[in-house]
Amino acid sequence: xxxxxxxxxxxxxxxxxxxxxxxxxxxxxxxxxxxxxxxxxxxxxxxxxxxxxxxxxxxxxxxxxxxxxxxxxxxxxxxxxxxxxxxxxxxxxxxxxxxxxxxxxxxxxxxxx
Numbered sequence: 001x002x003x004x005x006x007x008x009x010x011x012x013x014x015x016x017x018x019x020x021x022x023x024x025x026x027x028x029x030x031x032x033x034x035x036x037x038x039x040x041x042x043x044x045x046x047x048x049x050x051x052x053x054x055x056x057x058x059x060x061x062x063x064x065x066x067x068x069x070x071x072x073x074x075x076x077x078x079x080x081x082x083x084x085x086x087x088x089x090x091x092x093x094x095x096x097x098x099x100x101x102x103x104x105x106x107x108x109x110x111x112x113x
Contacts, residue, residue, distance in 0.1 A: 016080070066079060
């Protein structure tokens with residue numbers, strides 16, 4: 001399974017970004033998916049998940065600001081991030097929370113004024 005994340009960048013506080021993840025080598029529609037992030041000096045954490053049937057869950061730190069979605073036809077996972085704050089600065093990854101495939105390269109998100 002290959003995971004490729006994209007869409008990161010530099011944004012000022014209060015700004016928005018939309019991340020994308022393309023998964024190949026798996027039956028995407030049959031998998032649950034999650035977004036993870038790793039800030040400098042911290043462990044990687046999962047903060048948003050979406051089940052095969054569409055149910056979503058969020059960590060309190062991103063609830064109400066981030067939205068996870070999926071397009072099974074395109075084997076893609078998305079993360080809409082609004083009201084970004086400096087503490088959201090991290091490398092962002094996608095993965096299956098149950099199977100934990102090999103990690104992609106991630107996409108860097110930097111929030112700073």
